[in-house]
Structures are given as structure tokens and as C-alpha cells.
Amino acid sequence: MVEQPKTNSAALSPDEVMRYSRHIIMGQVGPQGQRKLRAAKVLVIGAGGLGGPVALYLALAGVGTIGICEFDTVDLSNLQRQVLHQTADIGRPKLVSATEKIKAHNPHVEVVGHPMPITSDNAMEMIAGYDIVVNGADNFATRYLVNDAAYLSGKTLVDGAILLFDGQATVYKPGSGCYRCLYPDPPPPGLVPSCAEAGVLGAITGLVGSIQATEVFKQILGIGNPLVNRLLLIDALTMEFRTMKVRRDPSCPLCGDNPTVTELIDYDAFCGSPPLTLPDGTLAAATH
Amino acid sequence: MKEALLVTTKRGDATDCARLPPSNGCSLGRRDDSMPVTVNVTSVIQQAVNGQREFKADGGTIRELIDNIDRDYPGFAGRITDDKGEMLRFVNVYLNDEDVRYLGGKDTAIKDGDTVSFLPALAGGM
Numbered sequence: 431m432v433e434q435p436k437t438n439s440a441a442l443s444p445d446e447v448m449r450y451s452r453h454i455i456m457g458q459v460g461p462q463g464q465r466k467l468r469a470a471k472v473l474v475i476g477a478g479g480l481g482g483p484v485a486l487y488l489a490l491a492g493v494g495t496i497g498i499c500e501f502d503t504v505d506l507s508n509l510q511r512q513v514l515h516q517t518a519d520i521g522r523p524k525l526v527s528a529t530e531k532i533k534a535h536n537p538h539v540e541v542v543g544h545p546m547p548i549t550s551d552n553a554m555e556m557i558a559g560y561d562i563v564v565n566g567a568d569n570f571a572t573r574y575l576v577n578d579a580a581y582l583s584g585k586t587l588v589d590g591a592i593l594l595f596d597g598q599a600t601v602y603k604p605g606s607g608c609y610r611c612l613y614p615d616p617p618p619p620g621l622v623p624s625c626a627e628a629g630v631l632g633a634i635t636g637l638v639g640s641i642q643a644t645e646v647f648k649q650i651l652g653i654g655n656p657l658v659n660r661l662l663l664i665d666a667l668t669m670e671f672r673t674m675k676v677r678r679d680p681s682c683p684l685c686g687d688n689p690t691v692t693e694l695i696d697y698d699a700f701c702g703s704p705p706l707t708l709p710d711g712t713l714a715a716a717t718h
Numbered sequence: 719m720k721e722a723l724l725v726t727t728k729r730g731d732a733t734d735c736a737r738l739p740p741s742n743g744c745s746l747g748r749r750d751d752s753m754p755v756t757v758n759v760t761s762v763i764q765q766a767v768n769g770q771r772e773f774k775a776d777g778g779t780i781r782e783l784i785d786n787i788d789r790d791y792p793g794f795a796g797r798i799t800d801d802k803g804e805m806l807r808f809v810n811v812y813l814n815d816e817d818v819r820y821l822g823g824k825d826t827a828i829k830d831g832d833t834v835s836f837l838p839a840l841a842g843g844m
Contacts, residue, residue: 478844502844512844568844591840594761598840613839615807622762622808625842663760663837667771672758674815674835 439465446538450492458653464492468538470650473497473560475548475576477528479630480590481566482514483639488646489532489539496532497560499544500525511632548572550694553579562649564588564642568624570616571697577602577609578694581684588645590638593623595631597638597664600676601645601657607678608685612661616701634666754830755783762838763798763809767791775834780811781824783834798836799824809838 442450442461446468453459453467470493474481477500488496504512504519504527512524519527529541544556548567553575557563563580565587567573573591580587580602587602589609602608641662648654661674683690698704757775759767767773768791775790777783788795798809803824805811811818812835818826828834 476843480843508844566843568842570839570841573841591842593840593842596760596840612810613808617806617808617839622838622841625844628761630842663835665760665771672815672835674810674812674837675817675820677817677820679819 442468446492449536449538453491459651463651463653466650467492467647468494470562471495471497471560472562472564472646472650473499473544473557474564474566475499475572476566476568477512477514477524478502478508478566478568479511479592479625479632479635480639480642481564482512482528483636484564484566484590484643484646485528485532486514486535487640487643489536489541491643491647492536492538493646493650494538495540495542495560497542497544497556498525498528499546499548499556500528501545501547507626511630511635513636548575548579550575550697553694554583557583557585560585562586562588562646564646565590566639566642569701569703570622571701571703573609574616574700575694575697578684578691580604581608582693586649588642588649590642592630592634592638593625594628595634595666597634597641597666598661599638599641599645599657599664600661601649603656603658605678605685606658607676608682610684610691611679611682611686612676614679614682619702619704631666634664637664637666754832755828756833757783757787758833758835760837760840762840763794763836766794766797777828779822779824779828780813780818780826780834783828784824797838809836811836 442464447454450464454461454464472488472493474485474496477485477498485496485498502524504515504522504524506520508515509517514528514531515524525543525545529543532541548556557579563576563585565573565576567576577587581604584604589602590599645657648656659676661676663672663674678685680687755775755777756772758772764771775783775787777786784795784798799805805824813821813826814833
């Protein structure tokens with residue numbers, strides 16, 4: 431259950447005013463915006479390459495309630511890019527490691543842990559307690575699950591993905607298109623490699639994660655032009671940023687004119703992927 | 719039958735452009751610097767086009783462009799289309815910044831100066 435943060439109207443403490451002064455001094459934020467950040471509740475899926483920098487920047491900015499859904503443990507191979515975890519954390523639950531680092535950075539924020547995979551059985555309840563969902567998942571089944579759950583819950587989804595030197599980011603607001611509009615079907619298993627199989631530039635996780643965190647701030651503060659209906663593509667090798675149009679597909683089975691996906695489905699079957707293996711070796715009924 | 723375009727190789731020989739490997743900068747029956755369309759691919763497809771991120775190609779439609787690229791880089795079309803030639807639903811093709819599914823699909827016309835991007839879904843996050 432998500433704890434209720436301080437109300438939006440409560441005054442900022444002297445410590446908060448000083449801590450967030452570089453934000454508060456900006457006209458687009460101000461004390462009122464900082465109180466909005468404090469009252470906001472954001473769920474981050476994963477505390478790894480993308481979820482780490484997202485959660486970190488949300489915490490630094492004083493986003494009052496940060497939910498983290500993460501069931502994995504820290505591995506030595508994570509440390510090339512996952513900024514919330516350190517050498518001494520190897521073997522520890524990522525959620526514990528991430529919570530410690532976040533609280534050390536900013537004790538004012540509340541971290542709500544969800545130490546399990548997000549599944550069709552728990553996704554709707556998990557998401558219900560939050561205003562915004564941020565996707566840092568590392569597989570297609572979870573990406574379609576989070577997309578569907580966010581849409582069916584009426585929540586904005588701030589999406590990001592990385593592989594090798596490539597990054598992508600976009601924002602799905604219910605009614606303005608979704609991940610299924612962008613990619614109607616997942617690729618067959620094995621056709622698109624994972625970061626573990628193909629590799630990923632460590633720094634691009636920070637690049638895309640920072641963009642996702644920025645989009646969350648904009649959503650909370652109601653400022654700027656969000657990445658809605660636009661897919662940002664980043665090529666780290668050429669350092670070129672391009673944006674492509676994302677449209678709501680009237681034939682989308684989730685958010686189209688005649689939806690057929692009206693509740694969460696079996697995403698492992700949909701993606702043809704095997705169920706996740708938990709750190710203790712058991713198989714999770716991960717995404718169905 | 720397309721008429722052979724004779725070009726001069728680095729050794730000074732005249733040869734049929736279409737017979738040269740793409741690394742010679744000569745493909746699709748036209749020299750590389752005369753290709754009107756810029757093609758962008760991401761990492762996943764990069765391997766299928768000799769490691770290039772961006773290159774020039776020719777084609778009046780998306781279908782022709784894919785066929786022409788596939789002629790230079792056999793197997794490329796299989797990354798974009800299925801056995802029946804239909805575009806895969808996890809690979810998006812953009813004409814400039816517009817998804818061709820909202821234009822004319824594979825029959826979308828391309829003009830000189832356009833950029834076509836092939837963008838498969840990515841799932842990495844950890």
C-alpha cells in the first residue's frame with residue numbers, strides 16, 4: 431500500500447527550500463511546483479540501467495513517493511552501468527540496494543518497494559497507487575504488460591529502451607497511442623537481442639534514463655512539450671537525436687476504436703517467451 | 719532487364735556497377751553518390767548492411783527500396799518483411815518522420831532527398 435505523502439498544500443521546510451533551491455528558483459517550478467513534485471507518486475519498473483537513473487533523479491528532485499518494482503539481485507556485470515548499485519552490493523537484492531542509495535541521497539522521499547516481478551495478477555493493483563509509470567523493463571513481455579496495465583489504469587507511461595549504442599524514449603498518455611500502436615506485435619523470441627546478449631553502452635542508460643526522468647517532471651509540473659506522439663531516437667555513435675511520429679492506431683487492440691484487449695493477458699504466451707527465473711531459481715508466473 | 723551501368727574501378731577497369739560489392743560504393747546500378755534516398759538503420763539491422771548506420775540507396779517506393787537494398791545485402795529484406803513479403807509488425811519503417819503504415823505501406827512513394835529509417839523494437843532496460 432502506498433503511503434500518503436505530505437499534502438500538496440503543506441509548506442516546504444527550510445531544509446527542503448534549500449535542498450531544492452535550484453529548482454524552486456526557476457519560474458516553471460517555484461514553491462508550488464516543488465510541492466507538486468513532493469505530492470507526486472511515480473512507479474519505476476526495474477532498478478537497473480534505466481530505472482536506476484530515473485529513480486535517482488526523481489529522488490534528487492524531491493518526488494515524494496517513488497515505487498520500485500524489482501525482484502533481481504545485484505550482479506557484477508550490472509556495475510558497468512547501473513548507478514544505484516556498488517561493488518559491495520553484489521548478491522544483495524537490487525531493491526534493498528536502490529532504496530539505501532536513494533534514501534542516502536534524499537531522506538525526504540518515500541521509497542515503496544515491490545520486491546516481485548510485475549505480473550498480470552498484480553500489475554493493476556500495483557499501478558493503482560501511482561500517478562505515473564516509468565518503464566525500465568528489459569524484455570518484451572513486461573513491456574507489453576506494463577503498457578496494457580498503464581493504459582487500462584488510465585495512467586501515463588514514460589517509456590524508454592536501450593540496446594548497444596541506441597536509445598529510445600516516448601510518453602504514452604491514454605488516448606494518444608500506446609506501445610501496441612507503435613509495435614503491434616513483439617518479435618519472435620531471439621530475433622531482437624537483449625542487452626545481455628548484444629551489449630549496451632553504460633552511459634546511454636543514463637542518457638535515456640535522464641530523458642525519462644525529465645519527462646516525468648514535465649508531466650508532474652504540467653510544463654513544456656511532452657514526448658507524447660513522438661518517439662525520440664538516440665544514436666550514441668553519431669550523437670544524433672531524431673524524433674518520429676507516434677500515432678494512435680484506430681485498429682489497436684488495446685486503445686483503438688474497437689478494443690479486444692480489455693484486461694491483462696498471458697504476455698509470455700503473447701511474446702512466445704519463457705517465464706522469468708527468479709534469483710532463487712524458481713520460475714515466476716512472471717507476466718501472466 | 720536493367721541496363722548495366724559501367725563505372726571505373728580503383729584499378730581503372732570499366733566494369734558493371736551491379737557486379738561490384740557494396741563496399742566499392744557502387745550499388746543498385748548507380749554510383750553511391752547519385753543515390754537519392756538516405757537510409758538509416760539501428761544497431762539490430764546494422765549487421766545486415768555491412769555495419770553501416772546510414773547509407774544511400776534507390777527506389778521509387780518502399781517496396782523497391784527494400785528490394786534494391788536486399789540485392790546489395792542479401793538477407794536485408796528478411797529483417798523487414800515476412801515470407802509473404804508483408805512488413806513485420808515489430809519493425810517500423812519511417813519515411814522521414816512518418817510511419818509508412820499511415821502512408822501507403824510498402825507502396826509509399828519515395829522522392830529524392832527523402833530519408834527512410836528501419837527501426838525494430840528494442841526491449842533493453844537493464
